Structure formats: structure tokens, C-alpha cells
Amino acid sequence: xxxxxxxxxxxxxxxxxxxxxxxxxxxxxxxxxxxxxxxxxxxxxxxxxxxxxxxxxxxxxxxxxxxxxxxxxxxxxxxxxxxxxxxxxxxxxxxxxxxxxxxxxxxxxxxxxxxxxxxxxxxxxxxxxxxxxxxxxxxxxxxxxxxxxxxxxxxxxxxxxxxxxxxxxxxxxxxxxxxxxxxxxxxxxxxxxxxxxxxxxxxxxxxxxxxxxxxxxxxxxxxxxxxxxxxxxxxxxxxxxxxxxxxxxxxx
Amino acid sequence: xxxxxxxxxxxxxxxxxxxxxxxxxxxxxxxxxxxxxxxxxxxxxxxxxxxxxxxxxxxxxxxxxxxxxxxxxxxxxxxxxxxxxxxxxxxxxxxxxxxxxxxxxxxxxxxxxxxxxxxxxxxxxxxxxxxxxxxxxxxxxxxxxxxxxxxxxxxxxxxxxxxxxxxxx
Numbered sequence: 001x002x003x004x005x006x007x008x009x010x011x012x013x014x015x016x017x018x019x020x021x022x023x024x025x026x027x028x029x030x031x032x033x034x035x036x037x038x039x040x041x042x043x044x045x046x047x048x049x050x051x052x053x054x055x056x057x058x059x060x061x062x063x064x065x066x067x068x069x070x071x072x073x074x075x076x077x078x079x080x081x082x083x084x085x086x087x088x089x090x091x092x093x094x095x096x097x098x099x100x101x102x103x104x105x106x107x108x109x110x111x112x113x114x115x116x117x118x119x120x121x122x123x124x125x126x127x128x129x130x131x132x133x134x135x136x137x138x139x140x141x142x143x144x145x146x147x148x149x150x151x152x153x154x155x156x157x158x159x160x161x162x163x164x165x166x167x168x169x170x171x172x173x174x175x176x177x178x179x180x181x182x183x184x185x186x187x188x189x190x191x192x193x194x195x196x197x198x199x200x201x202x203x204x205x206x207x208x209x210x211x212x213x214x215x216x217x218x219x220x221x222x223x224x225x226x227x228x229x230x231x232x233x234x235x236x237x238x239x240x241x242x243x244x245x246x247x248x249x250x251x252x
Numbered sequence: 253x254x255x256x257x258x259x260x261x262x263x264x265x266x267x268x269x270x271x272x273x274x275x276x277x278x279x280x281x282x283x284x285x286x287x288x289x290x291x292x293x294x295x296x297x298x299x300x301x302x303x304x305x306x307x308x309x310x311x312x313x314x315x316x317x318x319x320x321x322x323x324x325x326x327x328x329x330x331x332x333x334x335x336x337x338x339x340x341x342x343x344x345x346x347x348x349x350x351x352x353x354x355x356x357x358x359x360x361x362x363x364x365x366x367x368x369x370x371x372x373x374x375x376x377x378x379x380x381x382x383x384x385x386x387x388x389x390x391x392x393x394x395x396x397x398x399x400x401x402x403x404x405x406x407x408x409x410x411x412x413x414x415x416x417x418x419x420x421x
Contacts, residue, residue, distance in 0.1 A: 051358035056269035
């Protein structure tokens with residue numbers, strides 16, 4: 001059975017009713033060409049959404065806040081075209097993009113960061129208890145950390161999530177790896193998907209000046225960068241690649 | 253100021269980040285986008301008497317923004333103005349994060365679409381509105397919205413593919 005483009009688009013957008021959705025899901029299982037068409041819709045949507053996602057986290061110019069409050073511009077106060085005064089606006093509930101999560105940006109920031117891998121229990125205790133477990137001699141993600149690694153997309157995460165996902169990439173042995181940050185405890189790390197677990201390959205302390213919690217997501221310690229460099233095959237995944245990997249359950 | 257208007261003010265302030273994103277996806281640079289938001293918000297206050305209690309303030313604001321954008325484009329067209337190019341560093345390679353480069357290239361591609369398709373894309377893909385909500389903002393039937401959205405998507409995919417090719421050249 002063939003479906004027109006508008007139907008597949010509505011399916012990709014989650015706009016069909018349950019019966020129609022089930023019908024198409026069944027058709028997709030049998031038809032890879034149809035699946036590819038749906039994936040194209042999803043990928044374009046993810047690309048467009050993530051391109052503009054960062055705007056909601058930017059500070060809102062003061063003139064707009066004044067206008068929104070119904071205040072007219074004071075006489076003589078001109079609009080200053082390219083240098084608006086800005087007001088820090090709380091991005092409550094705002095969706096953040098993966099802000100500047102390129103490996104290069106991290107490298108630049110690593111200068112301000114304490115070196116050395118510190119798999120230290122002090123780092124995780126007491127507020128991060130339950131984020132790690134041991135399985136067959138390996139440290140694996142557990143609890144909220146495991147959930148975030150499973151589900152959260154860097155292209156679509158809130159800045160106030162306790163776990164911030166960084167880059168996602170395929171390692172040379174074909175496993176998916178994702179870097180993460182735990183801003184509350186100034187910890188960053190790298191985890192790779194091995195046999196259904198997220199094995200924690202490196203963690204390190206990030207040195208973030210007080211009051212700049214938001215930066216915690218993007219300041220990546222050199223030790224974690226080195227762990228990424230040692231494993232990465234090719235480039236980090238883009239938003240669509242990240243979403244596809246999640247859809248595939250992080251299977252190789 | 254009565255409590256009612258104070259409350260509307262607060263709610264509009266709360267909408268500003270999303271209004272700026274919507275405006276940015278329709279404009280080619282952030283400065284034009286913020287001018288558009290300001291024009292829309294001022295227009296909203298002028299017409300706030302039209303806002304019925306219980307009406308969806310978000311849909312109303314997005315609708316005003318759509319009208320303000322279309323009016324602005326007509327006015328620029330009459331004045332023969334050519335819109336300024338993107339201002340996010342112009343050459344994204346210089347010190348801009350990946351995210352700006354991406355915004356720049358999607359923005360370029362969107363600017364090539366007809367207005368009605370651009371609006372549909374901006375509301376559904378950028379703002380994440382449902383087809384029903386977007387149709388309400390644009391004041392068109394859902395069937396019209398879906399066909400504009402589908403045409404806009406294929407045009408956008410083609411424009412982005414062209415750009416990616418351009419990158420390699």
C-alpha cells in the first residue's frame with residue numbers, strides 16, 4: 001500500500017489518530033522505502049527545530065520586556081540598533097540546544113579546567129549516589145544518569161536538567177558513546193554503550209566559577225576530551241543522527 | 253494599572269523567548285527579529301481590548317506577530333528595501349559556535365520559501381505547535397495548513413541540500 005507524502009508527514013509529526021498511526025506503523029515494518037521517507041521528515045524537523053532552539057535561551061533585550069509590560073519607550077530614548085541592553089531572562093522550561101557542543105569548543109575551554117581523571121567517590125557522594133553501579137567489574141551508569149543517557153537528546157534538553165548530555169558519537173569499535181555533565185557536582189564524563197549498559201569510561205572534575213552553573217554543560221575537562229579523542233570514529237553525530245541512534249535503542 | 257493588565261503583561265513577558273524564536277525563524281537576522289517582536293507586542297497592547305477572557309493568549313500573540321511580519325514585508329517591498337543579510341557574524345567560521353552556523357544555513361534556506369509556507373514551517377517545526385494550533389494562528393483550515401507544510405518541507409529539504417552541496421564546492 002502506498003501512502004501520500006502528507007500522510008507520512010503527519011505520521012512523522014505524531015498528528016494521526018491511533019488507528020491510522022497503527023496502520024502505518026505496520027506498513028513501515030514491511031517497507032524500508034516507506035520508513036526512509038518517514039525518517040526524512042523526522043530528520044528535517046529535527047534539523048529545523050534545533051537550528052533555532054538556542055534563541056529561547058538568549059537574554060531578552062530590555063526594550064522587549066518593557067514593551068511586553070505595556071510601557072511605551074521613554075522620550076528621547078532611542079533604539080540602539082546593534083547593541084541592545086540585555087536583561088538576563090530565566091529560561092524556565094525553555095528548550096536548550098546542544099550549545100556549542102563541538103569537540104573543538106570544548107578544547108578551547110579545557111584550558112580553564114582542572115586536569116586529571118578523578119574517578120573519586122567523593123565526587124559522586126552524597127548527592128549523586130545511585131548514579132553509578134558496578135557490573136562485571138565495570139562502572140556503569142545507573143538511575144538518573146542511565147535514564148538521561150538513554151533518553152535525553154543534546155539537541156532538545158533543558159539547561160536545568162541535572163544531567164546534561166554533550167556529544168554523541170560512534171567509537172572505533174562501533175559502540176555509541178555520549179559525554180555528559182553533572183553541573184551540580186561539577187563533574188563531567190564519558191559513557192559508552194556496551195552490552196546494554198552505559199559503561200563509564202572517564203569522569204573528571206570541571207572547574208566552574210561559582211554562579212556559572214550554565215557553563216558546566218559546556219566546559220569539558222581535558223581528561224574527558226582525551227577519552228573522546230581516543231575513541232571517536234569520524235565526527236560527532238548531528239541532531240538527526242543522535243535521534244536515530246536513540247530510536248535504534250543505541251544498538252551498534 | 254489594574255491587576256488584569258499587569259497579568260497580561262507578565263504573560264506576554266513569559267512568551268517573549270518563544271516569540272523571539274518564532275520571529276528569528278521568519279527574519280534573516282536577530283535585530284530584525286527583535287524589531288518584529290517589539291512591533292507585535294506594541295500592537296497587542298493597542299488591541300488588548302479585543303482579547304477575550306479565556307482566549308489563548310499565545311495563539312493571539314503569534315497571530316499578531318504573523319500579521320506584523322506580513323505588513324512589514326509589504327512595507328519594505330513598497331519602499332524597495334532589500335533586507336539586510338544575516339548578522340550572526342556573516343562568516344560563521346569566525347568564532348561562532350556550531351549552533352549559529354546551523355541557524356544561519358537553515359535561515360538562508362527558509363528565506364527562499366514563499367511566505368505562507370515559511371509561516372507553516374515556523375509554527376510547526378520551529379515552535380512545535382500542533383497542526384490544529386498552527387491552523388488557528390494562521391486562520392486557515394487544517395487541510396490548507398498540511399498542504400503548505402508539506403510543500404514547504406520539500407522545498408526546504410531541496411534548499412538545504414543545495415547549500416550542503418555549496419559547502420563542498
